[in-house]
Amino acid sequence: MTFTAFFDINNTLVTIPLGSGYDMxxxxxIGTLFGLLCIWYASQEKTINYLFGLLNVSLFAILFYQIQLYGLLLLQVFFFVANVYGWYAWTRPNEHGETLEVRWMSPKKQTVTLVISIVAVALMTLYIDPIFVALTHLSLExxxxxxVVLPAPELEPDSYPFWDAAITILSIVAQILMTRKxxxxxxxxxxxxxxxxxxYTAQGVYALSVEYLILLFIAIHGTREWVATAKQRKAPTGKELHV
Structure with missing residues (x-):
């Protein structure tokens, strides 16, 4: 296999016996593997997660480019920038020589984040089709x-506008919160x-359903690990050692 052939979505590694068969x-x-490693190392609070994250979004950007999902391609650009920032934020010491520590958000920040998320999901649900059309045209530009000059694809109306909007907005919010630990x-x-x-199960994309099931268990593990870490890093007075 040549180096360029590796990036071709028609270069099948394995056919997964799910549904009518899924050619991966x-x-x-490889992009999925890097994504799983990224999430796993993040759950362990290892900065190397951002290296795997950058590889993951770069490969998926190429994948989405080939299957003409330009809105999702542009979203990978956001995740690329977020991974670069997260790597910087996790390793940059403050004026006291300390780096970011795992902690809970303040009640005020939780409320603001919740309100912004609800409003953003509602707006995207209402305007998801024109939003993705705009993102597609922006990607093409x-x-x-x-x-690279490409014809604009014909986009079908979103099958699950609310759930799609919720997944998109919450993914952006979660990524930002991760960069701040x-x-x-x-x-x-x-x-x-x-x-x-x-x-994905409702759409019959069973391979992605299995992938996200694995990610679910890693996320549950990450929740337990970070909750325990945040608890350990509180001073005896109940105040956090680092905010």
């Missing part, structure tokens, strides 16, 4: 800057994975 390409398999990010990932399993 090399790029999807960005690609044209690099000399807030425990709540794992609670959101548990919810996201449960929603994803339901949506």
């Amino acid at each position: 390409s090399w790029i999807e398999a 960005l690609l044209s800057v690099f000399g 807030y425990v709540e990010n794992w609670i959101l990932w548990v919810a996201i994975n449960l929603l994803s399993i339901g949506v």
